[in-house]
Amino acid sequence: MNGAGGRTSAAQAVSVARHSLGWLVAANLVGVWLATVLLWPAVGDRIAPFTYGRWMPLHLDWQLYGWTALPVVGVLLARFLDDRGLAAARAALAAWSLALALGGVSWLTGHESGKLFLEWTGLARPLLPAAMLILWGVLAWATLRSWPALAPRERWLRGGLLAVLLPVPQALFWAMGREVYPAVNPDSGGATGAALLGSTLGIVTIFLLLPALLGVRAAHPRLRPRVVGALLGASWLLFAVISHGHVSHHAASAIAALGSLLLWIPLLARFWLDHAWSDAARPWVRAALVWWALLVASGWVSFLPGVSEALKFTHGLVGHAHLAMAGLVTSVNAVLLTTLAGRPAPRGVFAAWQLGCALHVAALLALGAVEREHAAELFRSEAWTQALLGLRLAAGAVMLLASVRWWADFRRA
Structure with a gap:
């Protein structure tokens, strides 16, 4: 760089x-x-x-x-x-x-x-x-x-x-x-539509600036910067005018406002793919866009009435968090490292990480989908719950081995 x-x-x-x-x-x-x-x-x-x-x-x-x-x-x-x-x-x-x-x-x-x-x-x-x-x-x-x-x-x-x-x-x-706010705040409105929209728009803004910060030029831009800037400004304006605070996820306005993020699935993909990423970074860029699409879409669905109540305090939310961190953030950070260092990840690391992450998230989402109705079986360590937790452990071990291999490659550099 x-x-x-x-x-x-x-x-x-x-x-x-x-x-x-x-x-x-x-x-x-x-x-x-x-x-x-x-x-x-x-x-x-x-x-x-x-x-x-x-x-x-x-x-x-x-x-x-x-x-x-x-x-x-x-x-x-x-x-x-x-x-x-x-x-x-x-x-x-x-x-x-x-x-x-x-x-x-x-x-x-x-x-x-x-x-x-x-x-x-x-x-x-x-x-x-x-x-x-x-x-x-x-x-x-x-x-x-x-x-x-x-x-x-x-x-x-x-x-x-x-x-x-x-x-x-x-x-x-x-x-x-400790004096700022308690660990469990009874006065918090929780993950309201406005809060989720604002935090995600912050991520969108950072992602749009990423190619410029890394010095990656636009090869054949199909989205003009002014158009992207105008769309981002409109999204932030929507965030500014919608209701904030204790707004129920049953409110149609909150659902619609959060749903506006779905537009940024194809927009971000088009913007990133218009840039001349290196061969080392390009697979991670594509993976990040897949995880981004899954994160935004599943995040909106999990906000909907009925779905939100079913997923609260279950492994499903843990799976969604891993979709964001192990899937999206890790892929983006791999783009940063491959661009900064000018070298790809060792052979097999990309495939192992993506496969391990996908299995990890799938196991947690599957467990969360039925956990509410079968909580006793989870605490009794029934065979089916143990199988899903075992799949989670195996997937985590694959990701651990992939990260060790990548770190060892730089230790030898």
């Missing part, structure tokens, strides 16, 4: 991939352990007091703040730094990984707030915000060093990014506090 500040170091891209994939392996390893405990609960008793509840934050937070976040950090480093910034980039990555490792120790020893994805508490609370501030300092240092040589447009871009990123560590630290 060629950033405006100069040629991105291959060594820097390798460092980003090692840290990113290292946390994917670690989080997947914990995930396989959790799937094992769900299948055979007595196994977990052998390592008490390191119970299921203590391991869960490691799986969730290492996936979110490790695997999900670090490839994006790599894009920022590639945008701001050139070869001369390799040491600073490695320092920022090391600080981030150290925060995740120490956070894992904190959660395993029983120190966590109980707030999903905000479990950082006590001495662990400032760790990730501090790592974010270190990253911001590296980006600011690189900008100041190269400022005289930057074009006016690049100056505005970098200055805007730095301004947007600076409040993030403080906001995260504030949100971690």
